[in-house]
Amino acid sequence: MSLDEAVEKPHEKLAAYLADDLEAVNALIRERMASEHAPRIPEVTAHLIEAGGKRLRPMLTLASAKACGYDGPYHVHLAATVEFIHTATLLHDDVVDESAQRRGRPTANLLWDNKSSVLVGDYLFARAFQLMTDAQDLRVLRILSNAAATIAEGEVLQLTAAQDLRTDEDIYLKVVRGKTAALFSAATEVGGVLAQQDETVIRALFDYGDALGISFQIVDDLLDYWGSDKTGKNIGDDFRERKLTLPVIKAVAKADAEERAFWQRTIEKGRQEEGDLDHAIALLTKHNTLEETRAVAIEWAERAKAALSALPTGDVPPMLADIADYVVARLR
Amino acid sequence: MSLDEAVEKPHEKLAAYLADDLEAVNALIRERMASEHAPRIPEVTAHLIEAGGKRLRPMLTLASAKACGYDGPYHVHLAATVEFIHTATLLHDDVVDESAQRRGRPTANLLWDNKSSVLVGDYLFARAFQLMTDAQDLRVLRILSNAAATIAEGEVLQLTAAQDLRTDEDIYLKVVRGKTAALFSAATEVGGVLAQQDETVIRALFDYGDALGISFQIVDDLLDYWGSDKTGKNIGDDFRERKLTLPVIKAVAKADAEERAFWQRTIEKGRQEEGDLDHAIALLTKHNTLEETRAVAIEWAERAKAALSALPTGDVPPMLADIADYVVARLR
Numbered sequence: 001m002s003l004d005e006a007v008e009k010p011h012e013k014l015a016a017y018l019a020d021d022l023e024a025v026n027a028l029i030r031e032r033m034a035s036e037h038a039p040r041i042p043e044v045t046a047h048l049i050e051a052g053g054k055r056l057r058p059m060l061t062l063a064s065a066k067a068c069g070y071d072g073p074y075h076v077h078l079a080a081t082v083e084f085i086h087t088a089t090l091l092h093d094d095v096v097d098e099s100a101q102r103r104g105r106p107t108a109n110l111l112w113d114n115k116s117s118v119l120v121g122d123y124l125f126a127r128a129f130q131l132m133t134d135a136q137d138l139r140v141l142r143i144l145s146n147a148a149a150t151i152a153e154g155e156v157l158q159l160t161a162a163q164d165l166r167t168d169e170d171i172y173l174k175v176v177r178g179k180t181a182a183l184f185s186a187a188t189e190v191g192g193v194l195a196q197q198d199e200t201v202i203r204a205l206f207d208y209g210d211a212l213g214i215s216f217q218i219v220d221d222l223l224d225y226w227g228s229d230k231t232g233k234n235i236g237d238d239f240r241e242r243k244l245t246l247p248v249i250k251a252v253a254k255a256d257a258e259e260r261a262f263w264q265r266t267i268e269k270g271r272q273e274e275g276d277l278d279h280a281i282a283l284l285t286k287h288n289t290l291e292e293t294r295a296v297a298i299e300w301a302e303r304a305k306a307a308l309s310a311l312p313t314g315d316v317p318p319m320l321a322d323i324a325d326y327v328v329a330r331l332r
Numbered sequence: 333m334s335l336d337e338a339v340e341k342p343h344e345k346l347a348a349y350l351a352d353d354l355e356a357v358n359a360l361i362r363e364r365m366a367s368e369h370a371p372r373i374p375e376v377t378a379h380l381i382e383a384g385g386k387r388l389r390p391m392l393t394l395a396s397a398k399a400c401g402y403d404g405p406y407h408v409h410l411a412a413t414v415e416f417i418h419t420a421t422l423l424h425d426d427v428v429d430e431s432a433q434r435r436g437r438p439t440a441n442l443l444w445d446n447k448s449s450v451l452v453g454d455y456l457f458a459r460a461f462q463l464m465t466d467a468q469d470l471r472v473l474r475i476l477s478n479a480a481a482t483i484a485e486g487e488v489l490q491l492t493a494a495q496d497l498r499t500d501e502d503i504y505l506k507v508v509r510g511k512t513a514a515l516f517s518a519a520t521e522v523g524g525v526l527a528q529q530d531e532t533v534i535r536a537l538f539d540y541g542d543a544l545g546i547s548f549q550i551v552d553d554l555l556d557y558w559g560s561d562k563t564g565k566n567i568g569d570d571f572r573e574r575k576l577t578l579p580v581i582k583a584v585a586k587a588d589a590e591e592r593a594f595w596q597r598t599i600e601k602g603r604q605e606e607g608d609l610d611h612a613i614a615l616l617t618k619h620n621t622l623e624e625t626r627a628v629a630i631e632w633a634e635r636a637k638a639a640l641s642a643l644p645t646g647d648v649p650p651m652l653a654d655i656a657d658y659v660v661a662r663l664r
Contacts, residue, residue, distance in 0.1 A: 121454075
């Protein structure tokens with residue numbers, strides 16, 4: 001084992017700190033994803049939920065509640081809610097993207113069919129709403145149902161914006177806030193609301209989740225051109241799916257006529273040929289947009305850390321700061 | 333215009349009676365299906381929501397609240413919630429069934445793509461949950477989120493049960509209760525809950541919606557073999573999609589070896605040939621299962637009407653009884 005592997009990663013450290021709560025979340029997830037009548041449901045969800053996701057989003061809810069001194073039982077329900085919304089979104093995303101791999105394993109739409117992915121996703125959404133009503137807090141319900149609407153809106157916006165070269169950094173940020181950051185910020189915000197904190201603290205938790213989610217998605221988009229097999233991503237998926245992300249948006253803004261024609265052909269028209277991905281990466285490198293995108297991700301991670309200063313002091317804020325650093329450290 | 337067409341239909345009479353409330357529901361639907369960021373959303377939903385559905389489900393909520401003397405504003409929100417859940421389900425169903433037509437018009441998945449149908453459906457689900465939190469009633473939230481889970485569960489059960497000749501009438505009833513009756517019974521039940529009625533009344537409203545929904549779906553399944561162009565259904569869709577419904581389940585139960593082989597080939601294995609639909613209808617006719625299925629639908633409509641006796645007397649219960657009669661009158 002190399003030294004690097006021996007060092008505990010920040011999300012593992014947080015998971016260890018939250019071990020009891022996380023065990024309760026896992027038990028609740030297993031209980032609520034069961035279905036008396038339709039055995040296909042736990043088959044599909046187990047495939048995904050057991051596939052070793054890092055449980056980052058539910059941990060954010062648990063950590064936020066704990067940071068605020070919450071001692072009731074409902075942070076567990078809300079953490080499971082957040083994981084169910086996330087899993088439902090993954091199932092539907094894989095249908096929409098026609099993906100074949102997720103977390104290094106074949107996707108549910110490939111193993112079963114699109115039908116199962118759509119309907120089991122719906123089931124998990126509904127289960128998420130049942131779970132959140134358990135907390136009996138109307139503000140929490142509003143935050144999480146708003147987040148669900150924002151996620152779907154971001155995904156639809158991406159459908160139309162992703163293959164349109166007029167998509168600029170503002171629209172990209174809207175998509176990212178929708179499809180990713182909305183759930184991160186809801187996950188952290190509800191922790192503060194449950195603990196009946198001051199609005200300043202609740203706002204800080206929201207800001208941390210929002211900035212962390214944005215940083216996380218930018219890094220994810222960057223790894224699609226920069227990654228290695230270690231990250232579990234297939235290099236060039238976004239390019240092949242003609243999905244405009246920040247490195248390309250920045251390169252399009254600097255493109256000369258010939259380069260613009262290249263992006264039009266490959267992204268807007270989708271006529272891709274052998275060697276196009278290499279050429280795309282060469283253009284990103286030429287215009288230095290991979291480094292520039294990395295700088296944007298780091299800036300958002302810094303904003304996430306800055307928001308933490310408004311939280312009560314304790315064990316949790318430094319661990320949340322480490323998570324923010326780790327999100328961008330994936331790029332090294 | 334024939335005499336028959338001149339007579340007002342029961343759902344039109346109810347719509348006229350509820351005209352003001354229904355106008356408020358339509359206004360709320362238009363307002364909440366808008367999206368600032370993603371214009372694709374109102375395009376898709378308008379296509380479906382303006383396509384002239386009868387608004388039967390939201391009318392059931394409005395009528396139930398009115399029957400119980402409710403005079404607050406939230407029956408409008410819950411009626412819109414119910415219509416959003418229904419519309420989301422239709423969008424996803426059309427993806428799952430690979431349908432090309434709905435209400436006599438091309439489906440959204442055909443006009444746009446499956447991606448839009450999946451994601452806009454998710455958006456409507458989320459909007460539905462936002463709308464129901466407006467009513468600020470935790471029991472209502474529980475009823476509607478349970479209904480959403482039951483619907484998805486019924487749809488998944490149908491996926492695996494529909495092409496399996498071992499599916500019997502009990503399993504069929506479970507599917508129907510899930511995919512159709514759960515929303516009908518939630519629609520009526522929440523009307524009574526909002527009006528803070530006795531449990532007897534709330535239970536009666538639930539029973540009416542449950543039995544009406546079951547009758548409605550059995551009739552729908554029957555029309556797939558019995559219908560005409562007037563009903564807007566394509567005869568034989570369920571057969572072609574290899575979906576076991578009550579007339580076929582009853583025929584399979586009475587099948588001799590040769591007939592069983594026919595159902596195995598066409599439904600279980602999906603190897604259909606020219607003339608198979610005619611042969612299927614001939615078998616249903618031979619075993620009298622279309623008439624038997626019609627009798628079951630009528631029995632459920634009678635149960636729906638019987639439940640109404642527990643409601644406060646007034647204008648509404650007789651109109652709800654007429655709706656139950658009309659649902660099975662489609663078969664004449």
